Amino acid sequence: MSEVSKEYNFSQVEEKWVQSWDSSIYHFDWDSKKPQYIIDTPPPYPTGDFHIGNALNWCYIDYVARYKRMRGYNVMFPQGWDCHGLPTEVKVEQLNHITKNQVSREEFRRLCEKLTFEAIDRFHLSMGRLGLSIDWSNEYVTMKPEYYVKTQTSFVRMYQNGQIYRANHPVNWCPRCGTAIAFAEVEYDSRTTTLNYMRFSAQDGEMQIATSRPELLPACVAVAVNPDDGRYRKYIGKKVTVPIFNYEVPVLADPVVDTSFGTGIVMICTFGDRQDVRWWMEHHLPLRQAIDRGGLLTAIAGPYAGLDVTQAKNRITQDMINEGIIFKQEPLEQNVGLCWRCKTPIEILSELQWFVKINSEEIKKTAEEIDWVPPHMQVRLKNWADSVEWDWCISRQRIFATPIPVWYCRACGQVLVAREEWLPLDPNQTQPSEKCKCGSIDFVPEQDVLDTWMDSSISALAVAGWPNRKDIRMPTQLRPQGHDIIRTWAFYTILRTKSLEGVKPWDTILVNGMALGEDGHKMSKSLNNFIRPEEVFLTNGADALRQWGAMGGSPGNDIMFQWKEITAASRFQQKLWSIYRFSLPLIAKVDAVPGQVDRWLLGELDSLIMKATSAMDAFQFDETMKAIRGFAWEVLADNYIELVKARLYGPDGPEKRAAQNTLYTALETLSKLMAPFTPFISEEIHHTLTGKSVHVQSWPMPSGTPVDPAGLAIKEIAAALRRYKAEKGMALNSPLPGIVVYSDQALETIDLIGVANSQVDSRTGSPLIEMKPIAIRPQMKIIGPRFKDKSGKIIKALSAMDPVLVAGQKANGSIAVPVDGEIIEVPAEAAEIVVESLSAGEAVDVLRLEKATVLVRR
RNA sequence: AGGCAUAUGGUCGAGUGGUAUAAGACACCUGUUUUACAAAUAGGAAAUCAGUGGUUCGAAUCCACUUAUGCCUACCA
Numbered sequence: 001m002s003e004v005s006k007e008y009n010f011s012q013v014e015e016k017w018v019q020s021w022d023s024s025i026y027h028f029d030w031d032s033k034k035p036q037y038i039i040d041t042p043p044p045y046p047t048g049d050f051h052i053g054n055a056l057n058w059c060y061i062d063y064v065a066r067y068k069r070m071r072g073y074n075v076m077f078p079q080g081w082d083c084h085g086l087p088t089e090v091k092v093e094q095l096n097h098i099t100k101n102q103v104s105r106e107e108f109r110r111l112c113e114k115l116t117f118e119a120i121d122r123f124h125l126s127m128g129r130l131g132l133s134i135d136w137s138n139e140y141v142t143m144k145p146e147y148y149v150k151t152q153t154s155f156v157r158m159y160q161n162g163q164i165y166r167a168n169h170p171v172n173w174c175p176r177c178g179t180a181i182a183f184a185e186v187e188y189d190s191r192t193t194t195l196n197y198m199r200f201s202a203q204d205g206e207m208q209i210a211t212s213r214p215e216l217l218p219a220c221v222a223v224a225v226n227p228d229d230g231r232y233r234k235y236i237g238k239k240v241t242v243p244i245f246n247y248e249v250p251v252l253a254d255p256v257v258d259t260s261f262g263t264g265i266v267m268i269c270t271f272g273d274r275q276d277v278r279w280w281m282e283h284h285l286p287l288r289q290a291i292d293r294g295g296l297l298t299a300i301a302g303p304y305a306g307l308d309v310t311q312a313k314n315r316i317t318q319d320m321i322n323e324g325i326i327f328k329q330e331p332l333e334q335n336v337g338l339c340w341r342c343k344t345p346i347e348i349l350s351e352l353q354w355f356v357k358i359n360s361e362e363i364k365k366t367a368e369e370i371d372w373v374p375p376h377m378q379v380r381l382k383n384w385a386d387s388v389e390w391d392w393c394i395s396r397q398r399i400f401a402t403p404i405p406v407w408y409c410r411a412c413g414q415v416l417v418a419r420e421e422w423l424p425l426d427p428n429q430t431q432p433s434e435k436c437k438c439g440s441i442d443f444v445p446e447q448d449v450l451d452t453w454m455d456s457s458i459s460a461l462a463v464a465g466w467p468n469r470k471d472i473r474m475p476t477q478l479r480p481q482g483h484d485i486i487r488t489w490a491f492y493t494i495l496r497t498k499s500l501e502g503v504k505p506w507d508t509i510l511v512n513g514m515a516l517g518e519d520g521h522k523m524s525k526s527l528n529n530f531i532r533p534e535e536v537f538l539t540n541g542a543d544a545l546r547q548w549g550a551m552g553g554s555p556g557n558d559i560m561f562q563w564k565e566i567t568a569a570s571r572f573q574q575k576l577w578s579i580y581r582f583s584l585p586l587i588a589k590v591d592a593v594p595g596q597v598d599r600w601l602l603g604e605l606d607s608l609i610m611k612a613t614s615a616m617d618a619f620q621f622d623e624t625m626k627a628i629r630g631f632a633w634e635v636l637a638d639n640y641i642e643l644v645k646a647r648l649y650g651p652d653g654p655e656k657r658a659a660q661n662t663l664y665t666a667l668e669t670l671s672k673l674m675a676p677f678t679p680f681i682s683e684e685i686h687h688t689l690t691g692k693s694v695h696v697q698s699w700p701m702p703s704g705t706p707v708d709p710a711g712l713a714i715k716e717i718a719a720a721l722r723r724y725k726a727e728k729g730m731a732l733n734s735p736l737p738g739i740v741v742y743s744d745q746a747l748e749t750i751d752l753i754g755v756a757n758s759q760v761d762s763r764t765g766s767p768l769i770e771m772k773p774i775a776i777r778p779q780m781k782i783i784g785p786r787f788k789d790k791s792g793k794i795i796k797a798l799s800a801m802d803p804v805l806v807a808g809q810k811a812n813g814s815i816a817v818p819v820d821g822e823i824i825e826v827p828a829e830a831a832e833i834v835v836e837s838l839s840a841g842e843a844v845d846v847l848r849l850e851k852a853t854v855l856v857r858r
Numbered sequence: 859a860g861g862c863a864u865a866u867g868g869u870c871g872a873g874u875g876g877u878a879u880a881a882g883a884c885a886c887c888u889g890u891u892u893u894a895c896a897a898a899u900a901g902g903a904a905a906u907c908a909g910u911g912g913u914u915c916g917a918a919u920c921c922a923c924u925u926a927u928g929c930c931u932a933c934c935a
Binding site for chain 2: 565626
């Protein structure tokens, strides 16, 4: 055997295996007869860094993938890249000092692709270094035609099924960027604005209305009051006149109106905010669009047309003050919706856009068919589904995204959606190969592109072989993701999979928490609590980081990054390495009959395997790792190895071989159990022992060896003797004058003699020591359910009885307890007797253990 | 403002109805060099389980309310 270094050199070992592993063992086999286990891996947005949060997500996936592989599944752990999106466009503009309109669409797209490919390369490096068992034969890149043909196909099919339509609909609009944006792209900032009190003239008098956006006055389509508000009841159903613009709008009643805000009367405009949209739809109000795509006021704003929002606000406010229409102003703390990119206040405009129909009920129903880990995460999806008010706007006014495969006939305006067999295509570069119904061949291409979620929401379908394979592998088995994107990625994926194939996308969704910094806040550069995985790779290695991911917390809970966890992980690896270093020259894989102590260890190993298996099946990685650490450290190192050292160092013989073989088995099994968590050190150990890779091995099965009670007793005696010596201030290897152990079993003494460095006599039975009952422990579990509300009194009375008397009665099967002058018979199990041993006057120390009594001569 | 979650020793964190030892880790204190490991080992101190009320024979555990924190969503005409 080669030299094993005293210290575990994680970087040498990890780098070695990163270099030499054959990644083809992780490839999914489309022809396999094994049960499939397909993971719908999140496709990250590659512009950015691979941070600790990513690392955590991918660790979770890798634990599962490796475990399932070892359990005999045909596992697919694919990796995709969600490329399209605004951040990349912005970055390209910054890096090249251009705006996207200064170069052609094709050129701009090319620049975005280049940046994205570079970013993907960086991710590849980090992911490899983390030891992820990704199946790179199933990699997908959403910006490549091979992938976006699927996005376009899904668009065409959903259009044909009537699930996609084009319509005028309110959208969030950034006037500066000139594009519709999703709710997720709106951020809020609190600002102080002005609340203006205005007079509207009504048929019977005057209505006073407060608004922070007087410039939307020409977009006013109604005013609303609360039906329960006695002040304004008389106006309901009547008309009022909009000042300055002089047209009449109805007065509506709506319970949502807050009677205590402002005057209790609301001006409904198209559109000031989301509530306006709700009212507009609910009450079927007309549309008066006062702001255009550029953020300028339209012709209906009369004298204010052509002004931008701020100018218009100032002018109209001043005019109304001058005319006495505004009679009061007060400051208002208000959260304003901003474009997250350019911080321009957004407007809600009605635009001709493409939409996907949202059927919340169907999504909720499908969500119920999926196993949520942890279960309460499903509630988040349901709440979101219930709060969705508009259909999903999927068109974006951008460049770097999947093109919408649609043209419009210049002659008659007819919409022409591409045929599936024409895809992939960009309508800006390709003309349709058929005429319009009107006979024209002159088409205008759709310039809008698809929302990025249209790409990523078919990830499950894409990895399962949709749409080309005859045997689409739906549903997939697992969706791992963070809880921050339940409302988007999970929601849209369920929607699309159900729409396109009528099935749920996954059997199980595993939701992991967010990675928090050491200060307990979400990791961010601005808080300076940001840790890069590379930092940990350098200081403690990937295995240590992976252990943190497993130990840090249970699924769904946020997990704090802590260096001390990393340190603890490293220490464990060092401990394991020490065990390995000690064992390697001594162990052997030989046939041998295990002794009592060996059978104890093998029994403990069995229960570790069973514990680890059930915890892994429930995605309880923390439980699994904890059990492994506990076994390796306390059971194996502190007890078993100490016990069998004498045998291992001793002459060859059946006893030595038994220890050699048992230790070998324990190490080999440990390397397998740890392989999903710490692939590097596990591989190093396993490979040295067997010459094979641990990552193609099967998950260990219990050998069926029960814990040998005699072996357990020996282990406890050894621990007691160690404690005894420590308390006496003796060196642990100093001999004792003589030891006699009493037990029900005939205990083997070979290991005890070695570990105590003393003569040991083993006898069956008990020593001549008087055992005196001194206390009674009532058993709540027995008494409670049987005696209910009397339990309290019985316990009190029982505890007060003479322990000697109770011990005698217990031996006879039942105990008579006097309660309130009445005798109640309680079963023998209702009381445990505490006994004290009285020394027989010999010069011995008595160590009383559960399964044995040890006399140590002084 | 709404939804969901969380609250356990100095710190982190298991435990989800059953005994007066509430796991473990880190930190702290004390002993010990024992032919793998002092980043070890043997031991110790340290928690009225956020508060109040309730259900129960019995509550860290279930329920209600309160307080604090986190996340998600919304934000005001």
